[in-house]
Amino acid sequence: MKWQAAVFLALLGGSVTPALAAPWKKLRPKMAIDAMLSFYNQTDGRWSTEAPWWITGNALQATLDYMAKTGSREYIPQAVNTFTKQSAPLPWWPSGGGDFRADSTDDTGWWSLASVRMFDLTGDQQYLTYAKEDEAYMYSFWSNDTCQGGIIWDIPSRSYKNAISNELYLKLAASLHNRIPGDTFYLSRAKQSWTWFKNSGMINGDNLINDGLSEASNGICSNNGGQTWTYNQGVILGGLAELYKATRDRSLLETARRIADAVTTSAFLSPNGILTEPCEADDSCGSDAPAFKGIFVRNLDELQDVLPGNPYRKYLDVQTTSAYNLDRNSSTGNLYGLKWAGPFDEIEIARQTSAVSLLVAAL
Numbered sequence: 001m002k003w004q005a006a007v008f009l010a011l012l013g014g015s016v017t018p019a020l021a022a023p024w025k026k027l028r029p030k031m032a033i034d035a036m037l038s039f040y041n042q043t044d045g046r047w048s049t050e051a052p053w054w055i056t057g058n059a060l061q062a063t064l065d066y067m068a069k070t071g072s073r074e075y076i077p078q079a080v081n082t083f084t085k086q087s088a089p090l091p092w093w094p095s096g097g098g099d100f101r102a103d104s105t106d107d108t109g110w111w112s113l114a115s116v117r118m119f120d121l122t123g124d125q126q127y128l129t130y131a132k133e134d135e136a137y138m139y140s141f142w143s144n145d146t147c148q149g150g151i152i153w154d155i156p157s158r159s160y161k162n163a164i165s166n167e168l169y170l171k172l173a174a175s176l177h178n179r180i181p182g183d184t185f186y187l188s189r190a191k192q193s194w195t196w197f198k199n200s201g202m203i204n205g206d207n208l209i210n211d212g213l214s215e216a217s218n219g220i221c222s223n224n225g226g227q228t229w230t231y232n233q234g235v236i237l238g239g240l241a242e243l244y245k246a247t248r249d250r251s252l253l254e255t256a257r258r259i260a261d262a263v264t265t266s267a268f269l270s271p272n273g274i275l276t277e278p279c280e281a282d283d284s285c286g287s288d289a290p291a292f293k294g295i296f297v298r299n300l301d302e303l304q305d306v307l308p309g310n311p312y313r314k315y316l317d318v319q320t321t322s323a324y325n326l327d328r329n330s331s332t333g334n335l336y337g338l339k340w341a342g343p344f345d346e347i348e349i350a351r352q353t354s355a356v357s358l359l360v361a362a363l
Ligand SMILES: *[C@@H]1O[C@H](CO)[C@@H](O)[C@H](O)[C@H]1NC(C)=O
Pocket: 041, 042, 043, 044, 048, 049, 050
């Protein structure tokens, strides 16, 4: 109860409520979302047609999260257009048959979680149906023959058990359970997924999650020592928060906090306190990784929602202030670059999705 006393004292000390104290906090994400719409293609519903497909699923998630947090319904028309157009069979993977069944399990995962949020906003069962179909599709790539379980990442080559696909799957299964009264099916799948993940070896001795597993010829797997991308530290936090809501098992929160704290205190991932993607150092981030930091902070905020005392508020505020002051296209622009520590580099959709998710997380 100590935190409640602290909040109470903080309120007494200020002359206005926190919501009134910072109207810009609500304005900045809206301005960044409006700027992000400069990438939006009404014809196919993609935020930047030439960017990777999953980036649109992620831009959609960031936009939906803004509406979920503020009560705004301003961008529902774009969201409906995107779901309508992009639920068609994918030109590069027609055998998936559409409804976001892609050629890699993580691509499906991003879209399925956006569908869950769209269901939260609209109550329209169609979006829950997409998420259920996507869960079934992802689970069809679960196999016990190597690594004692887990979902494979790349579908055409049927290979690579990695962190991101399995984190997305855990979060999806737990999210479905939390939205389907009386469900036991998705809860047992979420538990199966977490039991496997925590024993997989992907969480290393520093409480950070490496990219995936390497498989020996006898089917035994071990941590491959791959990069500790920020999104791999992120999606697990949102997944554990959903599983905690389902089970009230506090050990899930302890694990999540260890991972989150490992990032926020890491000299590697948070040098000088600012979240930094490992690829920023040599400008090798490509077209995917600039979106990763936004995914981390989105999920950090979801974890914070089930913890007392907003333990990550200060960290999120520090990121926001830094990105706003040092990483925009001029002092009046609303498009953000790669490095939240600055300087601004270039305008591009994955960078902007990260900024939007950051500004929304800090709301
Ligand atoms: C918008 O989408 C359509 C359909 O995919 C495509 O033909 C067109 O080139 C896109 N426009 C831009 C500006 O990318």
